[in-house]
Amino acid sequence: xxxxxxxxxxxxxxxxxxxxxxxxxxxxxxxxxxxxxxxxxxxxxxxxxxxxxxxxxxxxxxxxxxxxxxxxxxxxxxxxxxxxxxxxxxxxxxxxxxxxxxxxxxxxxxxxxxxxxxxxxxxxxxxxxxxx
Numbered sequence: 001x002x003x004x005x006x007x008x009x010x011x012x013x014x015x016x017x018x019x020x021x022x023x024x025x026x027x028x029x030x031x032x033x034x035x036x037x038x039x040x041x042x043x044x045x046x047x048x049x050x051x052x053x054x055x056x057x058x059x060x061x062x063x064x065x066x067x068x069x070x071x072x073x074x075x076x077x078x079x080x081x082x083x084x085x086x087x088x089x090x091x092x093x094x095x096x097x098x099x100x101x102x103x104x105x106x107x108x109x110x111x112x113x114x115x116x117x118x119x120x121x122x123x124x125x126x127x128x129x130x131x132x
Contacts, residue, residue: 019103020079022116027078028106031116034078035104039063039071044080044099048121051084051096072097079118 022028034040042061046052052060058068075081075097082100085093103119 019105019117019119022118023113025114028114028116030074030078031080031104031118032106034074034080037071037074039067040075040080043068043071043075043097044101047081047097047099051086051098053086053094053096057097 022031039061043057046057046060054068054072055065057063057072058065061068063071072081076083080099080101081097083095083097086096087093098121100120101118102121103117105117107115107117109115
């Protein structure tokens with residue numbers, strides 16, 4: 001596996017098990033906003049073990065469907081939740097979501113700079129998802 005660096009919007013990630021380092025103020029704020037939200041934390045906990053559809057998340061977390069979608073978008077925008085397609089034989093494919101993080105660390109430097117480190121889960125994504 002190569003160790004190429006990827007830098008997007010203030011984020012730097014090595015394609016191995018290295019954490020993502022976020023220094024962009026807007027990106028840090030989006031992660032902190034998502035983690036400050038109780039419903040978002042419940043969604044992360046619910047999707048830690050198994051991928052779930054938005055409907056399953058809404059049911060599991062006792063959220064209105066519109067609220068679940070809004071929180072999912074907030075988490076996905078902050079790179080805290082991953083989205084994959086669940087393939088169904090019926091042709092009605094659906095997105096499913098999985099918690100993408102193990103650990104988040106916020107560091108404040110003596111010069112006042114702030115850095116956020118995000119350790120991502122090993123999703124172990126399969127090449128050929130099972131058909132429902």
